[in-house]
Amino acid sequence: MSYCLNPHCPKPENPNHVNFCVTCGTKLLLKERYRAIKPIGQGGFGKTFLAVDEDKPSKPRCVIKQFYPQSQGTNTLAKAVELFNQEAVQLDELGKHPQIPELLAYFTQEARQYLVQEFIDGQNLAQELAHRGAFSEIQIWQLLNDLLSVLQFCHTRHVIHRDIKPENIILRQSDRKLVLVDFGAAKSATGAALNQTGTSIGSPEYVAPEQMRGRAIFASDIYSLGVTCINLLTVRSPFDSYDTNNDTWVWQQYLQTPISNQLSRILNKMLESIPIRRYQTVDEVLNDLNQQPKVAATPVIAPKPIPQSPPTFVSSSPSQIEQELEQMKTQFLGNSKPQPNKIQPQNPTPQPPSTNKIDQELEELKAKFLGKNNTPNQ
Helix, strand or coil, rough: EEECCCCCCCCCEEEECCCCCCCCEHHHHHCCEEEEEEEEEEEEEEEEEEEEECCCCCCEEEEEECCCCCCCCCCCCCHHHHHHHHHHHHHHCCCCCCCCCCCEEEECCCCCCEEEEEEEEEHHHHHHHHHHHCCCHHHHHHHHHHHHHHHHHHHHHEECCCCCHHEEEEEEEECCCCCCCCCCEEECCHHHHHHHCCCCCCCCCCCHHHHHHHCCCCHHHHHHHHHHHHHHHCCCCHHEEEEHHHHHCCCHCCCCCCCHHHHHHHHHHHCCHHHHHHHCCHHHHHHHHCCCCCCCCCCCCCCCCCCCCCCHHHHCHHHHHHHHHHHHHCCCCCCCCCCCCCCCCCCHHHCCCCCCHHHHHHHHHHHHHHHHCCCCCC
16 A cells, blocks of 8 residues: 555555555655555654655665644744754764664655654564563663663764653564664754753653753653653553652552662652752763672572681692601701711710600691591591
């Protein structure tokens, strides 16, 4: 099927391979190559369509995003085109990340603006949640590690996503990596742009308070990612996990499975309503996320204690000990053997202890250090 991209067409479905809509006459091929097949999403900025690239022999699938500005603070189409082109340049740069869809083309056709992006084959996290149920703590750790590096990439290039939610995170089927999609709300945060009040953009359930007032900052994306995590953990709307009377999050009481204090602490700091109390940068979150527990896990079977005897004797064999004792005996007696024919002087100088006494002491040392080594095997 070919799908007409005219937003006002009363019957947009068309047969395959026709080049003009049979109902309204709108051209069906974009840039003579991209053919929309069916709509797959709709938002404040326009519609998203599954499409094919007919310029390539394999006709790979792609995504067409159609933008038609409505109440975006621009009164002329020329200004809208200018803003769209600036955004497309940002997406072109960001699309070079393996977890961000590649931008294939951006252009204007019949007074409407289009982005054509790589198609990511997989389910978004809202679909995963519906099919598989609540996420586990391990899955949330993995999600944070996976997506924070993508956010870090965006923020380093001064781009705030502004619409992080489960629907905009796709679990890619080929490698099970998370892909951040839908940069239609992305905003440049360079220079004066960061200090200007803009339009409130994003899904209300996931948007940070300052972003609701048109003052999105890098920490706004961190907030939205935190809200996404509690939605995946509780299987509840974030609105239902917030106590408006006491102005506080109560998501932990709705957990289906308890989680660690460490993860709770990280999520609560991501969810701080006052920006200054929240993580300011992705690096701060990653530092806490990668901190290892201070106490190591206790092994199932504790190793036997090693005897604390002097290392020389513990590691020595009986023959080595005997050799060392012989060396000690030599030091006491000297290297010369007794000579019977030699005449002793009348006033002899003091002599070392007798051989029999030294032998006896050395034998005692030998017995002490050899100990059980001389005991016959049982």
